[in-house]
Amino acid sequence: MIEKYSILSPDFERDAPRELMLLSIISQSFFQPFSLEDNLLVILTALTSGSGVGFNRAMLFLKQGDRLRGEMWLGPRSAEEAGLIWEVLSTPGIGYVEIVEHNRALVSKNEDTLSARLKGLVYAADDENALIPAYAACRKEILLVSQASTEPLVDRRFLNVIGVEQFLCIPLLARDDVVGEIILDNAITRTPITPSDIKLAGICGLMAGNYIYSATLHRKLLDVEKMAAMGEMAMFVTHQLRNPIVAIGGFTEQLLKPDVPEEKKLRNLTIIRDEIRRLEGIIYQMGHFLKVSLKEPIYFDPGPGIAAVIDSPEVQTKARGYDLNVKLEPCLPEILCDPTSFGEVVRNLLDNAFDATPAGGTISVRGYRKNPTSFVLSIRDTGRGLTNPDKENLFRPFFTTKEKGMGLGLPFIKRVMDTCGGKVEVQSRFGKGALFKLIFICRERELTP
Amino acid sequence: MKKKILIVEDEKTLCLLYEEELSNEGYDITAVMDAEAALAKLGEQSFDLIITDIRMPGKNGIELITQIMGLRKDIPIIINSAYQSYKEDFMTWAADAYVVKSSSLDDLKSKIKQLLGD
Numbered sequence: 086m087i088e089k090y091s092i093l094s095p096d097f098e099r100d101a102p103r104e105l106m107l108l109s110i111i112s113q114s115f116f117q118p119f120s121l122e123d124n125l126l127v128i129l130t131a132l133t134s135g136s137g138v139g140f141n142r143a144m145l146f147l148k149q150g151d152r153l154r155g156e157m158w159l160g161p162r163s164a165e166e167a168g169l170i171w172e173v174l175s176t177p178g179i180g181y182v183e184i185v186e187h188n189r190a191l192v193s194k195n196e197d198t199l200s201a202r203l204k205g206l207v208y209a210a211d212d213e214n215a216l217i218p219a220y221a222a223c224r225k226e227i228l229l230v231s232q233a234s235t236e237p238l239v240d241r242r243f244l245n246v247i248g249v250e251q252f253l254c255i256p257l258l259a260r261d262d263v264v265g266e267i268i269l270d271n272a273i274t275r276t277p278i279t280p281s282d283i284k285l286a287g288i289c290g291l292m293a294g295n296y297i298y299s300a301t302l303h304r305k306l307l308d309v310e311k312m313a314a315m316g317e318m319a320m321f322v323t324h325q326l327r328n329p330i331v332a333i334g335g336f337t338e339q340l341l342k343p344d345v346p347e348e349k350k351l352r353n354l355t356i357i358r359d360e361i362r363r364l365e366g367i368i369y370q371m372g373h374f375l376k377v378s379l380k381e382p383i384y385f386d387p388g389p390g391i392a393a394v395i396d397s398p399e400v401q402t403k404a405r406g407y408d409l410n411v412k413l414e415p416c417l418p419e420i421l422c423d424p425t426s427f428g429e430v431v432r433n434l435l436d437n438a439f440d441a442t443p444a445g446g447t448i449s450v451r452g453y454r455k456n457p458t459s460f461v462l463s464i465r466d467t468g469r470g471l472t473n474p475d476k477e478n479l480f481r482p483f484f485t486t487k488e489k490g491m492g493l494g495l496p497f498i499k500r501v502m503d504t505c506g507g508k509v510e511v512q513s514r515f516g517k518g519a520l521f522k523l524i525f526i527c528r529e530r531e532l533t534p
Numbered sequence: 535m536k537k538k539i540l541i542v543e544d545e546k547t548l549c550l551l552y553e554e555e556l557s558n559e560g561y562d563i564t565a566v567m568d569a570e571a572a573l574a575k576l577g578e579q580s581f582d583l584i585i586t587d588i589r590m591p592g593k594n595g596i597e598l599i600t601q602i603m604g605l606r607k608d609i610p611i612i613i614n615s616a617y618q619s620y621k622e623d624f625m626t627w628a629a630d631a632y633v634v635k636s637s638s639l640d641d642l643k644s645k646i647k648q649l650l651g652d
Contacts, residue, residue, distance in 0.1 A: 320617060324589055327616035327635055328545050334637015335551040356547055 104285055107131050111292055121300045122157075123185060128293045129159040130188050132269060132286060140282070141167065144203065144247070144268040146218065147297070153210045153219050153266060155203030157192045160272070162199060167273040202246055210263060216240035221254035222266040227287055228254040229278060253278050255290035259298030267293065314482055321483040325367050325491070329360040370491050380426070382505035384419040384528060387427065387462065391452065394431045403436075406444040413452035420460050420525035422505040430501050433494040434464045434521050440487055441468030441519065460527035465520040471513040479511060498523075536562040537650050538579070542572040542586040542598065543614070548635075552585070555639050556646070569593035573601060581609055583650055585642070588615040588626070596625045603628055610649040614642060 110131045129143040142160025146153045161167035173187060192200040208219035215223040217230060217239045231251045233239045249272045257265040269286055271278065336353040339345065345353075394400060395411055420427075438448045446467040455461050471479070471486070478484040480499045485492035495509075502509045506526050513519035539561045543549045549565040556563050564581070566572050568590055575581075584602065588595035599611055610630040613620070618634050620626050631645040646652075 320619065323618075324616040328548060331616075331635045331637050332545070332547040332551060335548075335555065335639060338637070338639075339554070356550075360547065 104288075107285065107289065108292070111289060121297070121304070123189070124296060124300070125157060125293070126159065126188055126192060127185055128289060128296075129157060129192075129267070130185060132267070132289055133159055140253075140269040140278075140286070141271045141273045142199065142269070144199075145265060146206075146208075146222070146268070147265040148210045148222070148263055151210050153208045153222055153263075155206035156200075156265075158199035158203045159188060159192055160199055162197075164273050206243065206246060208240075216243075218243055218254050218266060218268055222256045222263045225256050225258060225263060227256070227283065227290075229283060230254065248272070251278060253283060253286060255286050257290050257294035257297060259294040262298070264294050264297045264301070317483055321492070322367075322371065326364065329364050329367075332360045333357050367491065370493055380423040382421045382423050384421055385424050385427075386417060386530060387420050387422075387452070387460070387525075388413065388417050390424060390428050391431060391450070391462070394428055394435065395450070397432075400432070400435055403439045404448075407439065407442065408447040409450075410447070411450040413450075414454065416530070417452060418454060418460055418527040419530050420527045422507065422525055423501065426501040426504075430498045430523065431462070431464075433498055434523070437494060437521075438464050438466035438468065438519075440490075441470075442466045443468070446518075454527065455524065458526060458528070460525045462523045462525070463520060465518065467518040470515045470517045470519055471511070472515045475515075476511055476513065480509075536560060537582040537652075538562045538564065539646070540572060540575055540581040540584045541565040542567075542569060542584070542590070542595065544568060544587060544590040552639075552642075556643070559643060559646075561646070569595070569598040569601075572598060573605075576602065576605065583610050583612065583646060585612045585614050585646075588613060588617065588620050596620075596623070599628055600625070612642070612645055612649065 111128055125145060129145060132143045133140050142158065144155065144159075145157040147156045148154075161170050170191070191198055208215060208222075210219070210222060212219065212223055217228065217233075217236070219240075220238060221228045229251070230236060230239060230253075233244055233247075233250050233252065247268070247270065249270045252268055252270040255267045255269070256263055257267060267286070267290055269278070336356050340350060340353050391411070391413065395409075400409075422430075435448070435450075442448060447465075448467075449463075449465045451461070451463045451465075453461055475486055480495050481492070482496045483492040498509055502523060502525075508522075508524040510522040510524065511519065512522075537560075539556060541549065541552050541556075541563060543552065543565065544567050546567070549567065553563045553565050564575055564579075566575055569586075569592060572584070572586070586595040586598055593601075595613060595615070599613075602609065602611065611628075612631045612633055613626055613629045614633050614635055616635045621632050626632060630649055633642045633645055636642075
């Protein structure tokens with residue numbers, strides 16, 4: 086017998102240990118499409134919510150360069166506000182996403198929130214003589230501070246801001262480096278912090294530290310990739326623009342010479358016009374790829390879009406001399422995509438199929454459900470096919486197997502598919518044609534009464 | 535006797551331009567559009583000079599130069615590329631001259647004259 090369980094949404098019993106619930110919430114949030122800031126908010130929320138450790142307030146410092154900067158402080162400002170907030174958060178059936186939505190407003194720095202009060206609280210991140218709270222991060226130690234006003238190691242400015250006698254400092258560590266610090270207290274309920282609270286908060290600190298570390302690394306990696314792509318783009322644009330410019334300049338130069346025969350004049354002017362059109366095409370495609378902003382995906386019937394592309398004069402003209410056959414299953418489901426981009430994606434794939442296939446070849450378009458939630462639109466050609474290195478680079482901007490291609494079509498398709506939660510797959514062997522599959526999230530069509 | 539130049543350039547219009555302009559200068563021009571065709575021509579006849587682009591479909595200009603150097607070290611080679619940055623690639627240093635493509639062919643023509651001793 087085999088039993089299957091979901092990795093991302095384990096259903097805990099109501100009386101499951103709170104530690105388990107807390108760790109589950111935090112680890113699940115890392116799989117959500119939240120931003121770094123939202124994920125940090127999830128961690129603070131988990132530390133302060135009733136189902137978590139249940140601290141009243143959580144403050145976050147993040148290390149930026151050699152400084153520890155107060156970033157976020159979550160919790161009620163007063164006992165009255167605490168009552169209101171905790172009532173909302175204990176509404177039966179409220180999900181974690183809703184709680185994060187609700188808490189987002191609480192950490193706004195533009196209003197009179199706790200986070201706004203943190204503004205300007207900055208400490209050196211590596212100071213032998215650091216005062217609390219920076220002391221905990223600098224020494225990489227968890228500190229429980231009680232009777233704070235009598236403790237000379239506590240920074241007075243910080244004490245004025247936090248305004249409580251007992252608080253817990255958890256340094257956020259990753260690979261032996263400090264990435265921040267969380268400070269927790271029970272300012273409203275005045276409940277003493279227990280050893281088990283400290284242990285649990287310490288584990289959350291380790292998870293948070295590693296998350297911040299990997300998220301920051303990921304951001305840096307994206308920046309590096311962006312820079313590399315920009316460099317590649319600059320190189321490519323130079324080449325793409327220079328060749329037509331050289332041709333235009335060279336043939337114009339010839340026209341300026343005396344006694345140019347009429348026939349040559351006409352030929353040169355035709356070349357110049359064609360090269361200018363090519364330049365326009367390059368500029369259009371570049372602008373389209375760089376600036377096109379994708380709209381929010383929605384559910385729609387793909388049938389009319391596919392028909393509009395196939396029946397367009399452009400495709401019909403190209404299809405002469407080819408066997409273009411289209412088979413869509415009856416009663417297509419609704420797919421999730423931006424409808425405008427969908428049309429362009431289909432046209433782009435068809436263009437590629439025509440370009441890769443010699444006249445007389447076959448291009449087959451198929452549309453079918455893979456399963457109740459996935460719809461596949463496939464385009465198969467009998468063209469030259471792709472080598473393995475081609476397949477690896479296919480979705481890289483500016484990579485092209487065409488003589489005059491820009492290499493922006495497939496990266497655009499991938500961007501569209503990524504945005505709508507879909508996928509694009511390629512199957513091909515050199516000399517044996519290619520099969521491109523667009524896999525969309527789908528649902529049954531809503532029946533109109 | 536006219537000196538023979540082999541041009542390797544994947545852009546049809548540029549092939550035509552170089553062919554006409556350099557023929558007018560009194561050279562015997564053979565233009566091909568990729569490295570394989572260039573190697574085939576080199577196997578068939580001898581040339582006094584080779585002009586090659588770098589970025590081409592299939593084998594690129596740098597690979598072509600490496601192969602030519604293995605076959606015929608005595609033929610001078612000019613790289614004629616849209617990219618300035620390949621100048622920094624030491625693999626291009628094997629060529630006798632590097633000319634960045636321009637709508638004025640003066641630079642290219644003067645490099646040809648210089649290398650052919652005209």
